[in-house]
Amino acid sequence: MNIPQDQKTSPVEISPEPVPETNGSSTPEVVTEEIVETEEIVEPEELTEKSGKKSNGKIWIGFDLGGTKMLCKAYDAKFKEVAFRRRKTKSRKGEKSILDRIVDTIEDTLEEAGKTKSDIAGIGVGCPGILDLNTGTILNAPNLGWKKTPLKKILFEKFDCPVVIGNDVDLGVYGEYSEGAGKGANSVLGIFPGTGIGGGFIYQGQILRGTRSSCMEIGHVCVQADGRMCGCGRRGCLETVASRLSIAAQAAQAVYRGEAPVLRELAGTNLADIRSGAIAESIEKGDESIKEIVITAAEHIGRAIGNMVNLLAPEVVVLGGGLVEAMPTLIVDTAWNSSKNQCLKSSEDSYKVVAAKLGDDSTVLGAACWAKHTFSDNQKKG
Numbered sequence: 001m002n003i004p005q006d007q008k009t010s011p012v013e014i015s016p017e018p019v020p021e022t023n024g025s026s027t028p029e030v031v032t033e034e035i036v037e038t039e040e041i042v043e044p045e046e047l048t049e050k051s052g053k054k055s056n057g058k059i060w061i062g063f064d065l066g067g068t069k070m071l072c073k074a075y076d077a078k079f080k081e082v083a084f085r086r087r088k089t090k091s092r093k094g095e096k097s098i099l100d101r102i103v104d105t106i107e108d109t110l111e112e113a114g115k116t117k118s119d120i121a122g123i124g125v126g127c128p129g130i131l132d133l134n135t136g137t138i139l140n141a142p143n144l145g146w147k148k149t150p151l152k153k154i155l156f157e158k159f160d161c162p163v164v165i166g167n168d169v170d171l172g173v174y175g176e177y178s179e180g181a182g183k184g185a186n187s188v189l190g191i192f193p194g195t196g197i198g199g200g201f202i203y204q205g206q207i208l209r210g211t212r213s214s215c216m217e218i219g220h221v222c223v224q225a226d227g228r229m230c231g232c233g234r235r236g237c238l239e240t241v242a243s244r245l246s247i248a249a250q251a252a253q254a255v256y257r258g259e260a261p262v263l264r265e266l267a268g269t270n271l272a273d274i275r276s277g278a279i280a281e282s283i284e285k286g287d288e289s290i291k292e293i294v295i296t297a298a299e300h301i302g303r304a305i306g307n308m309v310n311l312l313a314p315e316v317v318v319l320g321g322g323l324v325e326a327m328p329t330l331i332v333d334t335a336w337n338s339s340k341n342q343c344l345k346s347s348e349d350s351y352k353v354v355a356a357k358l359g360d361d362s363t364v365l366g367a368a369c370w371a372k373h374t375f376s377d378n379q380k381k382g
């Protein structure tokens, strides 16, 4: 796999630094609605009310590690949630501080579940950045400021249980495959348009991966040979025309040109204010120019899906992330129809395109399910 791994973008992963897109030549990162969401940290009393359902027996721990927030959930053997804890990552405080927060968050979740570390069957962690999946090391995660952090080893030594780490998008798709929109399918392609566009592929229960790191960098498939510069340094990648950031940038231009009066009222021209919800509302209330932008983006995604169908023949294609959640019918139907113009005629009826079901839980639940798959189905130990 020669495609840069660091561009794989989580559906919930957001840079802590707002960098408005200017000429399209810089890495496209911008603060969006997820930043606001992370301000809501669950207080212990709320947590007791919402979860705290005690369970007997061993538990599986899922962990979603992001640049701005971390989410930990404990599940029983049937993957019913028994406790959770969400915290800010505070990535600027450095590696040791983040690692301490991860350990504290897992310990707090255990306490909430009424468990100790000896009750953990296994821990799965969805991570951003470039990973060495063989050693469980985060090789480079710019959002965390980490380089060569042996996360698996650290958690194994701390909790004395099997630990597996994986790419956060891969584990999000695995979550949808295990318990969400792709449940029961033989193979699932997941595409999550966010700041970039993340992708993952599950084939007969396995996450498709490279020799060392993850693969399925669908956001960096070239769709316009002479297109705009991408954050990866090449031109015309799918995410330059179809990511939420790209859509927001095009929408801001439409507002500026006076072509989107509803969005102008809702969000103005500030990229950070043009969130998925505002885009969806402006379309509902009649901004045809914004609808066209979203349709064009979804058609690009559909063409990528058609190409993937020709290569890998997924049974189910799951589209997720905040943008899809805000307007599932428009994006899913458009992408599905567009994909049929790209795939071979013989494959037209071999797959379906659906919206994700698990929302922000896809990675944390997928991480726990992947831990179970890794340590109980295959009898491997961490």
Ligand SMILES: [Zn+2]
Residues within 6 Å of the ligand: 007, 219, 220, 230, 231, 232, 233, 234, 237
């Ligand atoms: Zn690219």
